[in-house]
Amino acid sequence: MAFDKMELRDTEVWDGNLAAAHALRQCQVDVVSAYPITPSTPIVEGYAKFKSDNYVEGEFIMVESEHAAMSGCIGAAAAGGRVATATSSQGLALMAETLYQASGMRLPIILNIVNRALAAPLNVNGDHSDMYLVRDSGWIQFDAFSPQEAYDLNFIAFKVAEDHEVRTPAVINQDGFMTSHTAQGVKTMDDDTAFNFVGEFKPMNDMLDFEHPVTHGVQTEEDWHFEHKARQHNDMMTIVPQKIDAVFEEFAKLTGRKYNQIEKYDMDDADVAVVCMGTSVETAREVAKEMREKGIKAGVVGIRVFRPFPFMAIAEALKDVKAVAALDRSAPGGTAGALFNEIAGSLFNSDSKIVLSGYIYGLGGRDLTKRHLVDLYTELQANADAGKVLTQQQQFIGVRGPKLAYL
Amino acid sequence: MSEMKKIKNLKEFSTSADRFEGANLLCPGCAHSIIVREVLNATNDDLVLAASTGCLEVCTAVYPYTSWDASWIHIGFENSSTAVAGAEAMYKALKIKGRLKQPDRNPKFVAFGGDGASYDIGFQWISGCMERNHDMMYIVLDNEVYANTGGQRSSSTPIGSSATTTPSGSVSYGETKNKKDMMSIMAAHNIPYAAQVAPNKWKDMVKKIQKGFATEGAVFINAVSPCTTEWKFDPKDTMHLTDLATDSLVFPLYEVIDGHELNITYRPKEKDIVPVEEYLAAQGRFKHLFKDQYKYLIKEWQERVDANWVYLNRREEARV
Numbered sequence: 001m002a003f004d005k006m007e008l009r010d011t012e013v014w015d016g017n018l019a020a021a022h023a024l025r026q027c028q029v030d031v032v033s034a035y036p037i038t039p040s041t042p043i044v045e046g047y048a049k050f051k052s053d054n055y056v057e058g059e060f061i062m063v064e065s066e067h068a069a070m071s072g073c074i075g076a077a078a079a080g081g082r083v084a085t086a087t088s089s090q091g092l093a094l095m096a097e098t099l100y101q102a103s104g105m106r107l108p109i110i111l112n113i114v115n116r117a118l119a120a121p122l123n124v125n126g127d128h129s130d131m132y133l134v135r136d137s138g139w140i141q142f143d144a145f146s147p148q149e150a151y152d153l154n155f156i157a158f159k160v161a162e163d164h165e166v167r168t169p170a171v172i173n174q175d176g177f178m179t180s181h182t183a184q185g186v187k188t189m190d191d192d193t194a195f196n197f198v199g200e201f202k203p204m205n206d207m208l209d210f211e212h213p214v215t216h217g218v219q220t221e222e223d224w225h226f227e228h229k230a231r232q233h234n235d236m237m238t239i240v241p242q243k244i245d246a247v248f249e250e251f252a253k254l255t256g257r258k259y260n261q262i263e264k265y266d267m268d269d270a271d272v273a274v275v276c277m278g279t280s281v282e283t284a285r286e287v288a289k290e291m292r293e294k295g296i297k298a299g300v301v302g303i304r305v306f307r308p309f310p311f312m313a314i315a316e317a318l319k320d321v322k323a324v325a326a327l328d329r330s331a332p333g334g335t336a337g338a339l340f341n342e343i344a345g346s347l348f349n350s351d352s353k354i355v356l357s358g359y360i361y362g363l364g365g366r367d368l369t370k371r372h373l374v375d376l377y378t379e380l381q382a383n384a385d386a387g388k389v390l391t392q393q394q395q396f397i398g399v400r401g402p403k404l405a406y407l
Numbered sequence: 408m409s410e411m412k413k414i415k416n417l418k419e420f421s422t423s424a425d426r427f428e429g430a431n432l433l434c435p436g437c438a439h440s441i442i443v444r445e446v447l448n449a450t451n452d453d454l455v456l457a458a459s460t461g462c463l464e465v466c467t468a469v470y471p472y473t474s475w476d477a478s479w480i481h482i483g484f485e486n487s488s489t490a491v492a493g494a495e496a497m498y499k500a501l502k503i504k505g506r507l508k509q510p511d512r513n514p515k516f517v518a519f520g521g522d523g524a525s526y527d528i529g530f531q532w533i534s535g536c537m538e539r540n541h542d543m544m545y546i547v548l549d550n551e552v553y554a555n556t557g558g559q560r561s562s563s564t565p566i567g568s569s570a571t572t573t574p575s576g577s578v579s580y581g582e583t584k585n586k587k588d589m590m591s592i593m594a595a596h597n598i599p600y601a602a603q604v605a606p607n608k609w610k611d612m613v614k615k616i617q618k619g620f621a622t623e624g625a626v627f628i629n630a631v632s633p634c635t636t637e638w639k640f641d642p643k644d645t646m647h648l649t650d651l652a653t654d655s656l657v658f659p660l661y662e663v664i665d666g667h668e669l670n671i672t673y674r675p676k677e678k679d680i681v682p683v684e685e686y687l688a689a690q691g692r693f694k695h696l697f698k699d700q701y702k703y704l705i706k707e708w709q710e711r712v713d714a715n716w717v718y719l720n721r722r723e724e725a726r727v
Contacts, residue, residue, distance in 0.1 A: 030500040033493055057504060059496040063489065064535035071486035071532065075493025078480050079455065081501055083493075101482050207478035207494055208501065209508050210453040215473035217481035224470050 021046030023154030026194035030081035033072030040114035066091035080206025089116035103138030108161035125365020126176030270299030322384035436642025459524035522563035597666035639691025
């Protein structure tokens with residue numbers, strides 16, 4: 001039974017979850033092995049409905065846990081085909097073991113993470129704790145700031161991950177609820193155009209090629225483990241960024257929508273800048289624009305590719321900036337925020353005289369308001385004028401009780 | 408439908424083309440390799456194999472070597488079942504989509520796990536696979552202990568066995584819990600086929616494996632795998648130990664079809680049934696049970712085995 005194509009309007013009103021589900025449908029994924037969890041559930045439900053209505057030809061397995069979901073994805077990917085799933089938060093935490101296995105085995109699986117806080121206390125709302133939990137898992141990590149981007153980045157992710165020189169799994173992050181459940185206009189591709197962009201899956205070392213039996217998931221100890229990991233890192237540092245740029249370019253030619261490893265907004269002459277991820281990027285852009293009207297030369301850097309981390313691009317973007325803030329949406333657990341550390345690492349050995357401060361915000365779905373950002377930019381301008389961080393290096397935004405500041 | 412492999416005698420069987428190579432790191436006398444060879448040699452069809460972390464896995468795929476001349480995957484301790492289920496799903500998808508490289512083949516999907524990987528840590532994954540009825544076979548290499556990590560108890564470790572986490576001592580007879588009845592639990596998933604096998608009864612085993620391969624849907628196999636290292640017996644006695652296990656009825660050989668139809672497939676003659684005491688006495692892990700203070704446990708062992716045998720016979724008679 002051949003599957004049906006779906007007629008889409010040029011612009012559909014989709015939330016991030018539905019956008020991701022449509023992208024998986026259009027990529028003609030061979031196996032989806034999944035388990036539902038808030039707020040990513042509608043991706044899985046949407047895909048299930050497509051399957052029920054004959055818009056999907058591949059296999060769809062509803063397994064009994066997120067760990068099993070990724071285990072099934074790994075088995076399916078090693079068998080040789082296009083594989084994807086979705087999860088959030090606790091589900092990602094349960095899945096964590098297998099994420100390292102997927103990347104270590106060089107299996108190009110696509111995982112949509114709808115970002116949500118990690119318990120305890122239990123919380124279903126958006127923050128980036130789950131994204132940070134698996135940041136060193138060897139997966140390529142894209143970050144979508146809107147439903148449109150959640151849609152587009154899926155196609156880009158498949159094309160990058162499945163490249164035979166890359167063969168690395170990829171995550172597309174989107175903010176829980178703020179992106180996943182907020183319907184916006186999404187410019188679509190028709191089914192053929194979308195599929196042709198990612199193309200037919202080209203298997204490599206596939207278990208279903210019985211003429212060439214392969215062994216997947218071997219043991220290596222002190223004699224070989226390091227070489228494997230080093231080579232993988234080497235590819236992440238050298239091959240993957242180039243492939244990502246090439247696919248961004250190709251996608252721009254097709255759709256007119258150009259993505260970059262970091263998304264710069266008003267950075268050309270910025271004195272002060274905010275670096276952040278997710279939906280906060282849009283809020284920061286709006287406030288930056290308003291700050292310019294008040295005479296503060298504000299800019300925004302949104303992290304589009306969290307792994308491999310665009311060190312050089314960050315250093316370049318911030319080289320003439322006087323004060324920058326790293327916004328981390330995850331409880332730092334006794335140190336600086338991850339983004340703060342990454343940016344500090346990007347700038348430390350440069351000639352830049354920039355001063356860096358870190359802000360923890362938005363945990364468990366707490367709003368980051370324009371007011372917060374106005375205050376933040378004002379603080380950054382003061383730092384810029386003084387040539388040093390006038391506050392402590394780490395502050396909390398929007399938390400009740402006495403002001404919290406450290407370092 | 409694939410052709411059933413005809414096996415006339417043990418010589419012919421043992422000289423079948425090996426897809427599991429003798430070059431592996433398993434202990435001399437380990438029953439795992441015997442079981443695996445018996446499974447792989449039961450078919451000429453292509454195989455997609457998975458192994459959970461454990462003795463079989465660490466001894467057969469140490470980079471840059473492999474003992475497997477068939478597609479093989481290891482992910483983690485708990486998920487060989489789901490790994491093979493995922494591969495089977497991909498096979499189905501590519502078949503529908505017409506993208507199989509060798510569309511005329513009829514591959515079999517088989518996962519192996521030890522009892523630790525199966526009775527304990529991978530229990531949920533296996534249950535999920537059985538419930539969803541993937542066209543696959545899950546085989547437990549049941550040596551009743553975490554042998555790979557040096558002999559810790561699992562929920563398959565039988566009562567009175569001395570394991571490193573339940574050692575016998577001045578006030579302990581070792582493991583205090585009864586072995587988990589995995590066969591009943593798996594059969595209760597109403598899967599088309601579940602069977603307990605032993606490598607010494609190779610004809611019975613091959614028949615069951617072939618039946619399993621011919622079955623569409625999920626198959627569960629529990630294979631007794633005497634462990635020379637942890638059961639503490641001479642490596643040359645593996646088959647003798649297996650004989651004691653089956654002939655004492657500690658490991659009765661039977662099958663359950665569609666979750667209810669139970670058939671006993673090996674029924675030693677009354678006079679040939681070995682006392683459980685003999686089975687226990689042949690293994691160092693039960694040595695302490697022969698001290699006066701714990702001898703009552705041997706009696707209890709015999710009673711438990713007898714009761715189980717009666718239960719299996721009544722199940723078989725009842726046909727329900």
